[in-house]
Amino acid sequence: MYTALASIRIREGKEKQLVRHHPWVFSGAISKTPKNGLEKQPAVVRVEAASGAFIAYGWYDERSHIPIRLLSWDSAQIPDQSWWIDTLTKAVQRRQLLFNTLSQTNAFRLVHGEADFLPGITVDVFASTIVCIISARVAWFHRLLIVQTLQQLLNPTVIVVATDSAFCGIEQLKEVVEYYVDGQIKPTMPNNSEINFLENDLLYTMALGAGQKSGFYCDQRENRARLANYAQGREVLDAFCYTGGFSYNALKWGAQSITAVDSSETALERLASQLQANISQGKVPSDSAKRLQRIKADVFQYLRNMDQDRYDLIILDPPKLAQTKSQVPNALRAYKDLNRLAIQKIRKNGIIMSFSCSGGVSREQFQTAIAWAAIDAKREVQILETLGQPSDHPIRTSFPESKYLKGFIFTII
Ligand code: SAH
Numbered sequence: 391m392y393t394a395l396a397s398i399r400i401r402e403g404k405e406k407q408l409v410r411h412h413p414w415v416f417s418g419a420i421s422k423t424p425k426n427g428l429e430k431q432p433a434v435v436r437v438e439a440a441s442g443a444f445i446a447y448g449w450y451d452e453r454s455h456i457p458i459r460l461l462s463w464d465s466a467q468i469p470d471q472s473w474w475i476d477t478l479t480k481a482v483q484r485r486q487l488l489f490n491t492l493s494q495t496n497a498f499r500l501v502h503g504e505a506d507f508l509p510g511i512t513v514d515v516f517a518s519t520i521v522c523i524i525s526a527r528v529a530w531f532h533r534l535l536i537v538q539t540l541q542q543l544l545n546p547t548v549i550v551v552a553t554d555s556a557f558c559g560i561e562q563l564k565e566v567v568e569y570y571v572d573g574q575i576k577p578t579m580p581n582n583s584e585i586n587f588l589e590n591d592l593l594y595t596m597a598l599g600a601g602q603k604s605g606f607y608c609d610q611r612e613n614r615a616r617l618a619n620y621a622q623g624r625e626v627l628d629a630f631c632y633t634g635g636f637s638y639n640a641l642k643w644g645a646q647s648i649t650a651v652d653s654s655e656t657a658l659e660r661l662a663s664q665l666q667a668n669i670s671q672g673k674v675p676s677d678s679a680k681r682l683q684r685i686k687a688d689v690f691q692y693l694r695n696m697d698q699d700r701y702d703l704i705i706l707d708p709p710k711l712a713q714t715k716s717q718v719p720n721a722l723r724a725y726k727d728l729n730r731l732a733i734q735k736i737r738k739n740g741i742i743m744s745f746s747c748s749g750g751v752s753r754e755q756f757q758t759a760i761a762w763a764a765i766d767a768k769r770e771v772q773i774l775e776t777l778g779q780p781s782d783h784p785i786r787t788s789f790p791e792s793k794y795l796k797g798f799i800f801t802i803i
Contacts, residue, residue, distance in 0.1 A: 415456065432528070454526060481501045522550065549570040629693070631650035
């Protein structure tokens with residue numbers, strides 16, 4: 391279907407990362423704006439070095455903030471429809487082992503964007519519902535093919551496709567939510583829009599197409615499970631709790647009390663309704679409602695105002711504090727602040743689980759922020775565990791941006 395491909399030259403010296411399979415070509419790397427109608431209609435292009443040597447095939451769309459997204463570095467493999475079907479199928483197949491081995495979890499990431507060679511697409515599955523979040527124009531353009539392939543592979547009840555509001559501005563995309571049943575688009579949300587799923591044998595619910603990102607952060611599955619080693623008998627602060635992923639795991643593993651703090655009222659309401667469901671199914675202790683307190687607050691404010699020695703286990707899981715490279719210095723200050731307050735106020739020998747999901751902040755930078763926080767708090771910190779992202783959120787080494795979630799479990803001596 392793609393004939394007479396236009397060629398696009400890369401400026402001398404700008405090809406190094408691309409040759410090493412980094413998939414993003416920014417406008418400054420393109421030596422000449424192509425003609426061939428490309429300015430009107432996005433299409434597959436042949437990307438070549440200043441010498442004329444083939445680098446890769448990519449998708450050109452000048453309305454994207456990344457005008458070329460490289461897809462195939464194999465000169466014999468043009469990224470046509472069958473490439474999309476094949477690449478998506480392989481991403482799903484790579485998760486098959488995970489499907490088979492985790493009997494108490496049915497919420498996973500099926501596609502982790504560029505890490506799976508599929509730009510701007512994340513796909514999560516929640517029991518028999520699939521949610522695709524689109525953050526690039528190229529993915530929006532191919533969404534029907536994606537939906538139909540997923541329908542064939544997994545036969546879900548519903549597929550939700552939504553654009554990621556964080557990228558709509560820079561990608562010139564509209565904020566849209568679409569619903570597909572049997573691979574066909576539906577004009578409205580299907581009936582029974584509440585879905586149930588399990589993670590670590592705990593029950594979660596969500597309303598289709600609502601909530602943040604895909605509706606649930608399945609990247610914290612293994613880190614939540616670490617509470618098995620730390621929660622027993624503790625007084626826990628779950629800061630940035632969202633719908634309570636860490637809180638339920640803490641309850642399950644014997645926490646004495648939990649304070650769950652978030653600025654989102656909707657998230658806290660969901661936390662409460664899910665708690666009832668977990669209690670009635672015997673998944674958390676029957677007196678859990680008494681043990682868990684919800685507070686709508688700004689976490690920074692809450693930490694400043696809270697009593698000294700109130701908690702002996704604090705979880706800090708803030709949203710992405712650096713959206714871009716230029717925001718990294720401010721984000722590091724915020725990470726330091728958060729951690730300093732927690733380190734200052736926690737009981738001696740307490741445990742802190744601290745996370746950063748900003749791709750632009752490296753693990754080393756994050757650890758340094760914690761080290762500075764400890765110095766300011768005049769306390770000694772000992773790291774017990776180094777945490778990351780689970781295998782359904784793989785890291786592609788030629789695309790370091792896919793490595794984003796890092797965490798530490800540390801104790802205060
Ligand atoms: N720990 C959660 C995920 C956290 S996502 C889980 O396991 O599912 C980040 C959360 O921080 C979101 O729920 C968002 O509503 C909340 N948030 C963002 N800024 C905040 C702030 N300043 N104070 C309190 N909550 C905040």
